[in-house]
Amino acid sequence: MEIIVYGIVNSVSLALMALGFTLVYGISRLPNFAHGAFYILAGYLAWVGIRSLNMGYIVSVLLTIFVVGILGMAMYRFFLIRVRGMPISEIIASYAMGLFILEALRWKGLKGMTFTLPVIYPGTIFLFDVPVDYQRLLVVAIGAGIVAGLWLFTKFTRLGLALRGIAQDEQAAMMLGIDSDAMATVATGLGSALAAVAAIVLLPLGNIVVEAGYQVLIFAVAVCIVGGLGSWAGAILASFIIGFAQILTVSYMQSHFQVVVALLAIILTLIAKPSGLFGRQKQLEERV
Amino acid sequence: MNMDKPLLKVEGLSKTFGGLQAVQDVSMVLYQGEILGIIGPNGSGKTTLVNLITGFIKPDKGSVKFRGRDIAGWPPHKIADLGIVRTFQNMRPYYSLEAYRNLIVPLNSPRAKRMGMGRWGERDTVALDILEEIGFERDSFVPYKKASALPTGYLKRLELARCLALKPEVIIADELFSGLSASEIASLVPLIEKLQGGGITFIMVEHRLRELFSLANRVIALDFGTKICEGSPKEVMANPRVRQAYLGPGGSD
Numbered sequence: 001m002e003i004i005v006y007g008i009v010n011s012v013s014l015a016l017m018a019l020g021f022t023l024v025y026g027i028s029r030l031p032n033f034a035h036g037a038f039y040i041l042a043g044y045l046a047w048v049g050i051r052s053l054n055m056g057y058i059v060s061v062l063l064t065i066f067v068v069g070i071l072g073m074a075m076y077r078f079f080l081i082r083v084r085g086m087p088i089s090e091i092i093a094s095y096a097m098g099l100f101i102l103e104a105l106r107w108k109g110l111k112g113m114t115f116t117l118p119v120i121y122p123g124t125i126f127l128f129d130v131p132v133d134y135q136r137l138l139v140v141a142i143g144a145g146i147v148a149g150l151w152l153f154t155k156f157t158r159l160g161l162a163l164r165g166i167a168q169d170e171q172a173a174m175m176l177g178i179d180s181d182a183m184a185t186v187a188t189g190l191g192s193a194l195a196a197v198a199a200i201v202l203l204p205l206g207n208i209v210v211e212a213g214y215q216v217l218i219f220a221v222a223v224c225i226v227g228g229l230g231s232w233a234g235a236i237l238a239s240f241i242i243g244f245a246q247i248l249t250v251s252y253m254q255s256h257f258q259v260v261v262a263l264l265a266i267i268l269t270l271i272a273k274p275s276g277l278f279g280r281q282k283q284l285e286e287r288v
Numbered sequence: 289m290n291m292d293k294p295l296l297k298v299e300g301l302s303k304t305f306g307g308l309q310a311v312q313d314v315s316m317v318l319y320q321g322e323i324l325g326i327i328g329p330n331g332s333g334k335t336t337l338v339n340l341i342t343g344f345i346k347p348d349k350g351s352v353k354f355r356g357r358d359i360a361g362w363p364p365h366k367i368a369d370l371g372i373v374r375t376f377q378n379m380r381p382y383y384s385l386e387a388y389r390n391l392i393v394p395l396n397s398p399r400a401k402r403m404g405m406g407r408w409g410e411r412d413t414v415a416l417d418i419l420e421e422i423g424f425e426r427d428s429f430v431p432y433k434k435a436s437a438l439p440t441g442y443l444k445r446l447e448l449a450r451c452l453a454l455k456p457e458v459i460i461a462d463e464l465f466s467g468l469s470a471s472e473i474a475s476l477v478p479l480i481e482k483l484q485g486g487g488i489t490f491i492m493v494e495h496r497l498r499e500l501f502s503l504a505n506r507v508i509a510l511d512f513g514t515k516i517c518e519g520s521p522k523e524v525m526a527n528p529r530v531r532q533a534y535l536g537p538g539g540s541d
Contacts, residue, residue, distance in 0.1 A: 158392055158411060165382040165393035172380040175342060177368035177397030177454055 003247055005130045011243025012143035013202055017216045018223035018235050019146060020194030026230040027167045028184035030084075031091050034075060034098035035195055036217030041101050042068045042196035043208040047115050057118065065196045072192025073185045080188070081181060098217070106210045115208035117200065135204050142201050146194070147236060163187075167230065215259060222262035226269045228276030237277055241265070293320040295489055296372070296458060301340055301350035301360075310336040312513040313350070318458065323480070323490040325504035325521070327497060329533055333513035334493045335377060338460050341491075342374050343367040369399045371457035375447035375464060377493075381435035387424065387446055388431045391415035394453035403455040415453070422449045423479060441472045448479075458489045465496040473499050501525065509533065 021035045042064050049060025075097055083089035119135040126132070154160040166173040166183055174180050198216075206212065222242060227234025242265050249257040269276055296318035303311045311333045318324050328334050339345045341352055343364040352360040359367055382390050394400055395411045405414055420426040422445045430438075435446060444464055451459050465473050473496065480503060484490060494500040501507070501521035509517040509524055511533040517524050524530055 158396060161385065161389055162393045162396040165385060165390070168382045168384065169380050171344070171364075172376065172382075173393055174364040175344075175368055175374055175376075176394035176450055177365050177373070177399045178393060179363075179365045179398075 001128045002130045003244075003251055005127055005132060007240075007244040007247040009132070009136045009140060010247050011240040012140045014219055014223055014243045015147065015236055015239035016139065016143045016198040016202060017195075018220040018239060019150070019232075020191035020198065021220035022224050022227075022230065022232055022235040023150070023194060024187045024191035025224060026232060027163055027187040028180070029170065029230070030076075030080065030184055030188065031087065031094065032072075032188060032191055033091050033095035033217060034101065035191070035220050036213040036215070037098035037101035038068055038072060038192045038195040039199045039216045040105060040208060040210060040213035041071070042199040043117060043203040044105055044115065046117055046200055046203075047208060050118065057120075061200050064200065065193050068196035069189045069193035072195075073189035075192075076181075076185050076188040081184075084181070084184070098213070102210045102213045116206075117204045117208065119204040135201075139201050139205075142197070146197065150232065218259060219262050222266050225276055226265050228278040231276065231278035234276055234278030238265075294318065295320045295355065296341070297351075297353040298341065299351045299353070301337070301352065302348050303336055303340055303345065304348055309513050311340060311347075314510070314513070314515050315350075316508055316515065316518070318489060318491060321484065321487065321489055322505040323484055323492060323503055325500045325507040326491060326493045326510065327495075327500065327507060327524070327530075328510035332510040332533070334510055335462060336513070337510070338374060338462050338491070338493060341367075342372060342460060365397075368397070368454065371399065371454065372460065373451040373454050373456045373458070374460040375444075375451060375462055377462040377466070379440070379443040379447050381438075381443055381446050381450075383436040384434065386432050386434055387438060387442070388412060388415040388419055390435055390446055391418060391450060391453045394450050397454060399454050405453060405455060418449050418452050419446075422446075422452065423475070424449075440467050441469075444468065444472075444476070445479075448483075452483075456488060458491065459483070460491045460493070462493045463495060464492065465494055465499055477503060497525075 017039070020038075021032060024030050024032045045067060046060050046064040049055045049063060050057055053060075055063070075094070079097060080090060080093055083093050119133070120138055121134045124131050124133045125137075154164050162178070163183070166178060166180070170180050173183075203212075219242075223235050223238045224230075226242060227236070227238035242262055245265070246258045246261045249261055294317045298314060298316045301311055301314045302309070314333075314337060316324075326334050326337065336345070340347045340360075343359070343362050343366070346361045350360060351358045354370055354372065359370065382393065385392075392411060392415065395405055395414060405411075416426060416431055419431045424431045424442065424445065430442065435443065438446065448459070448461070448464070464476070468476070477499065480490065492500060492504060504521055506519065507521050507524040508515055509527065509530045511529070516529045516533065517527040519527075
């Protein structure tokens with residue numbers, strides 16, 4: 001029972017970490033390797049808001065999500081736009097931005113146990129005799145809410161449908177008068193804001209440390225590769241596969257195998273089915 | 289067509305890929321309201337020319353003037369915003385969306401909004417109207433089918449319908465007739481004539497010469513990236529260089 005409850009919590013946590021990354025890649029084919037850095041930056045900004053500026057929890061959190069979203073947009077608008085369409089350069093440039101953010105935070109003194117975010121509602125309840133704290137239940141609720149919200153958004157709203165169209169064939173969308181750079185700006189903004197949401201619900205369970213930024217990036221990449229790049233359904237399924245695998249290793253082996261599981265999942269996927277669980281094959285390129 | 293109103297003027301357009309001269313010093317004029325055919329054997333640079341005009345790839349040299357404004361090297365969405373839209377040779381609908389929802393992407397573009405193609409909430413109706421105009425029976429289930437379930441004939445119409453959602457000035461149709469049966473083409477021809485009558489100017493890149501020649505007002509022939517001939521369909525068909533390009537040397541009789 002313990003494995004099931006904590007497996008679900010861990011899986012939803014992974015999904016939360018990965019959704020922003022998947023969203024940006026899904027819409028704009030842009031691998032945002034600064035994703036983990038935005039996650040930690042969001043945690044730090046929320047901490048500054050609550051602890052240093054005394055702005056109150058709600059204000060700090062909302063402001064953090066907003067600011068990180070804007071920073072994501074700015075990163076695309078001023079940096080990534082120059083290397084758009086060159087995947088290796090996109091990875092290097094966004095990873096460099098991430099390195100800059102994370103190491104700047106370390107240099108500012110972000111280390112050790114001093115930086116923590118408060119839980120929203122303290123306390124623990126027993127689910128099937130397994131103790132679960134409210135914050136972990138909140139993680140599951142918010143994760144499910146975001147997934148449901150994104151699903152409804154892309155299924156029933158016109159902007160969502162348009163974004164889905166663009167995700168399927170960006171060049172065709174450009175030919176139909178859609179500015180792909182504007183859409184990529186929106187996508188990186190949304191993706192970064194999702195990283196901030198994930199940070200705010202997940203970070204109270206641990207400390208805000210630079211290393212977690214790198215770890216979140218690894219988890220997000222693992223989930224996306226196993227699920228099939230750009231596929232949301234695949235990402236969610238992959239979160240559950242990797243999430244439960246991690247919990248099983250924690251129960252039967254040792255806890256520091258979590259990252260190993262994620263990396264192993266990447267390797268196995270690349271050997272067995274390189275396009276991932278739900279990866280679509282590339283359409284034939286237009287003949288020149 | 290209106291011979292004294294050039295809509296699009298291409299001058300000295302060139303593009304090299306590696307060592308391959310894909311398009312070499314091509315100049316042409318498109319007059320308001322006409323149907324201009326572009327023909328040429330495989331690899332003669334037809335699609336590259338289309339890609340250069342629509343901003344898909346940037347020219348090395350030359351200019352593309354639309355109503356006197358040089359648009360060479362503009363990004364595709366800006367060119368589409370002027371009303372120059374294209375269809376793709378190997379149809380590129382949004383396969384996982386229903387036919388009418390395929391129009392929602394172009395209907396959300398700045399140009400469609402500017403041209404008054406329906407506000408929020410009306411766009412489904414506008415999409416169905418356009419589809420009906422282009423031959424999707426309105427009261428049937430066809431407009432509600434996923435694009436992946438539609439036969440080629442409908443997908444070709446869907447490509448045109450997406451263009452119409454932008455209220456275009458120029459439609460560049462890249463091999464609209466390829467993959468269609470003679471009867472399917474016969475049903476598309478009056479549709480294109482109707483759109484031309486409604487004021488849309490066409491560039492049609494085609495392999496199906498007989499059908500093209502019945503539609504086009506003028507034809508340009510390309511070979512090895514250069515323009516080898518220009519004129520009425522009859523003149524182009526009679527041109528020995530065109531016959532040679534299509535049939536090979538010695539096949540000119």
